[in-house]
Amino acid sequence: MPDSRTDRLIRVDMTQGSVEIEPVPEAWQMLGGRALSARILLEDCDPLCEPLGPDNLLIFAPGLLAGSAAPTSGRLSVGAKSPLTGGIKEANVGGNPGQDLMKLGYRAIVVTGQPADSEARFALDVTAEGASLRPADEHRGKWNYRLIEDLAAHYPATASFISIGPAGEMRLSGASVACTDQEQERHPARHAGRGGLGAVMGSKGLKYVSLDAGRRPARKPLRRKEFMALSKSFTRTYLEGPAQEPFPKWGTSVCVSEADKIYTFPYKNRVEGRSPDAETLDGMRIVESFEERGGGMHNCLTGCIVQCSNIVHDAEGNYKTSALEFETLTLLGSNCGIASWEDVADLDRLCDEIGLDTIETGAAIAIYMDSGAMEFGDAEGAKRILGEIAEGTELGRTIGNGAVATGRKSGHARVPAVKGQAIPAWDPRPLKAAGVTYCTSAMGADHTAGLIVEPGQDYEEAVRASQESQILNAVVDSSGFCQFLMPNLDEVRAFFGHFLGCEVSREAISDLGWRCLEDEWEFNRRAGFSSADDAMADCMQTDAIGPQELVWDMAPELVARAYKRFEPRDELFELRPS
Template sequence: MAGPIGDRLIRVDMTAGNVSIDPYPEDWTLLGGRALSARILLEECDPGCDPLGPDNVLVLAPGVLAGTAAPTSGRLSVGGKSPLTNGIKEANVGGNPGQDLMKLGYRGIVVKGQPADPERRYALEVTADSARLVPADAHKGKWNYPLIEDLSQEYSKTTSFISIGPAGELRLTGASVACTDHEQDRHPARHAGRGGLGAVMGSKGLKYVSVDAEKRPVRKPAKTKEFYALGKKYTKTYLDGPAKEPFPKWGTSAIVAEADTLYTFPYKNRVEGRSPDVETLDGMRIVESFETRGGGMHNCMTGCIVKCSNIVHDADGKYKTSALEFETLTLLGSNCAIASWEDVADLDRLCDELGLDTIETGAAIAIYMDSGGLEFGDAEGAKRILREVAEGTELGRAIGDGAVAIGRKTGHHRVPAVKGQAIPAWDPRPLKAAGVTYCTSPMGADHTAGLVVEPGQPYEEAVRASQESQILNAVCDSSGFCQFLMPNLDEIREFFGHFLGEQVSREQIADLGWRCLEDEWEFNRRAGFGPDDDLMPECMKQDAIGPAKLVWDLDPALVARAYERFEPRDELFESRPS
């Protein structure tokens, strides 16, 4: 299958300071985003390497359909060996860099090596005709928002940015990679949060990447008429259907109340499944604030029809943060017994400024509180600790290194993490299929790897549902579509077919997802992962929640069946994820 002529791959050697622009391999045409990152890492990165050393490989790969007119399809995958899990990692992010790279025909950026001087900072400048490394020492240590404000003066209005904050520069393993949203102010509010890939970017001395797509048009599909007709039909169906529901109309923060009733709104380091603060943390309070303070819903990248991202203003009507999501309200809110959404908005802004994953950081603060280091509910104390992250104090570093690191430092017994990564809001005790994903996904505890919100499933069905969700999400994160659009496999393969000019079968699209998972599992096997890495932590087996006394009680042998491919069911292709 031949892709669009002229596609290219940018390769950067940080040791030598070289950049090359190579033709994109034809046999990688169907690969993009997560699947492309997995293939490159398996073929070009030593799985046994030090994740923060010169042998790790950082991959920035837009999905196959990024830069096209397909709705909500410009997501970017950030990949590498994770310093948090020590396994392979892909973190998927919105904003405009994915769209812009693909409009220029760049299918990915592969960064290897490490500068000899760890104090130096560099930037990669990408334009239609060139990619070059330039010194960026003047931006060393800058927080993400001031960094982007300064860069906005230096670069054209059509430039988008991928950056790290101080946490990435300090190589903290909870560090994120920020992408700017598409609006005029270009807020660095979109984060590839999970797995500490900001620390990998920091270890390469790369402070930011600029991508100037000028006013390039969208990519041209092979079957133009069919592609645009499909896009129109899909958009109409979407806008007549899911778009009218509370989510995505009001974003993930509007799920809080429902999650609480399902016992998946964890409280006080997950000792409870529901929070007494559900009313004040409910995202609908944010929605209500739009009327008096301004803000509202927007799309984080061009072409997104979902617009799930909230823009949050303070009491004076000034911009504070955006995309204050369910996960953040849970981990930095209820899980720390912080009751006010406004405090969580402050913490979210601090995390975005420093370049920290809000899930990992919230889990780490909750463990610190649970260990007696800080009172549960102490919002000001939490903000103070986050400022310490930037200062690089011992406590700040331990929080910035995530849940397991602060557990180790405090000697606390309750550390809800799988494969070294904090469990997200969606709780494995009521949601068994999500738990199977946390145990078997190459990504560790990551809901975006395969979330199924269906309490009460028979356990065998939960294993199968997890596998199907893992396949679907692997394909989605390779396509460029945002998971919040909730496309199914048949829809994705139809878009692929019209874009590439050749029909893509059900078998091919399901194989794409499975092969991606196999590449990632194989990377982890070579990195030394085994069955012991698939175990849920003791606290999930012992701390019962809700009247049904829910605990994690799946037999590891049953969980491991997620590694054996089930016969694909029609639902795999036809249903949207729950």
């Protein structure tokens, strides 16, 4: 049974068509997921490279604990220089590829180069026998569900897949990377959505990656007895505690009504923070549909004890889509003035099929509607636009390239984005700490980089809270744990210690998160980013929402304090991801 000391890296050169396997350097032993992706990009990738050119790297790195018996720990980081932001990007995703890659003993796949023929498509197969590239032209242009159906007929039932749809093949900046979930059907419903990393995969001619770990057992921790005891006690405490209450019942869509109450359920391109459609978009409506139509809650990866992912059926009881989440209900729903969760479910399925980030795409459609080119609430029109993206029409390409591209093309100034990336549902006007994260994270506007849901927070405290949340989330995204498990730093360091067979101090675990942030900031600095890129979107500073007329009004000098490390306080180690 392999353990962390024998882990290897797979290096794939798409120019040469070669695959090499090498050991993980000793200095990287504690690195996995996002921290490993950031280190590889900083050391091996020219920050000034063209994101869709041969010199960019595309990295698939499971978290350190993926493939082990630690609960809910199989998440995968996808990393590259982003074609959307021009900076470093990590998008974190569920499904089983992260589990399988680590069970095979691979800490990361690093893809470089580009085939001479831009129409050529390739597949990378990873098994216990090694890794190999092969031509996959027959799959060119396939939508994700059709692709996986076809692959399922040829690969063992134990294989999982990472793939792109037509948006990635067209190299659109809103393109996602799909991962199959753990269900027998292997739906490509889990997406590394943010930052356009599907376009980077498309630029490398890589249509899919298959991972077959067969029936390999869980990875072996170096202190096995202690690790298993910790996994057991953590699971018991979690399942008996209040933290797990809402997610297994309703998923993240349960956030709709609460978010609406605190003015962070954006409406019509964010002109309002509340939506008259909160009732019809509430996750409760989805849960109510389970009884009549089937569907229900499930875990997207093996070993998840949270099970926050919903499976949504249509009126005839057939599978439609999976993980209709809060962000999707907001950006493709209320933010486009679309009131029906069923329409949003259709849009979500189309985005998963074509391989698109639902946040970026929803924001882009809302900007297009706001420009006057289309009515808010036109759900059928929104579906037609997604069809145009798949066809590659001029309008389709514009929307598929995201919010900023759509604002530019339509000459519309209200573009809620930071560092080129659309702002997610959580609104920086009531949630100042989230705004600090959007401005200072190397990722741009990304709630998964550090979210604190606390309206009315003192501004100085918001800066500190953002930094603490950014450190915590960098560690969690490097561990393989899902943020919805909400582990704190003390819990993560205990798991790391037993897994690696060494003591991991509070200092070491917080340093891991901080160093990851520093690597990401340094990559962006070398890519030409400056403090000017930290500016909040103009419309967030001018367009007020709610009775308190909330705008983004934090001084840039105050926001910039998030770059200077605060003295760690006990709260840092007890904080849980929001």
